[in-house]
Amino acid sequence: MAIAIHELEKIIKQSFPGADVEINDLVGDDDHYHLKITSKCFLGKTKIEQHKMVYKALEGQSIHALQLETNTED
Template sequence: MAMSAREIEQLIKEALPDASVEIQDLAGDGDHYAAVVVSKAFEGKSRVQQHQMVYKALRGQMGDALHALALQTSTPDS
């Protein structure tokens, strides 16, 4: 079962309430998305740690309901 862009955004914002989240459906299939996530919670974290925070927010949906997510993360000042 595919995920909607709204579901992805909602899960990320639940975990990172201050986040600015932009989701784009890359293939129109609800399975391949690109996400840009900007949050102060990423400050002092490596890029890998930032991505891990987003994947954790998705509650195990990566590789299941969500096949692919091209992820770009940053802090508000970067």
């Protein structure tokens, strides 16, 4: 079952407090997203480590396609 954009945002904001989160539903089906997260939590982590952190936060959620962009705050 797909996940609504507001639920996705809630999960990410709980997992990465204070993060700047941008979510775009790419095709309007709650199943294909572009997710951009900017967070201090990613400081000192490689892109692979950052993405693993996000996927762990989303564990158990059903998302067919996810374009993921992570950044650290300066």
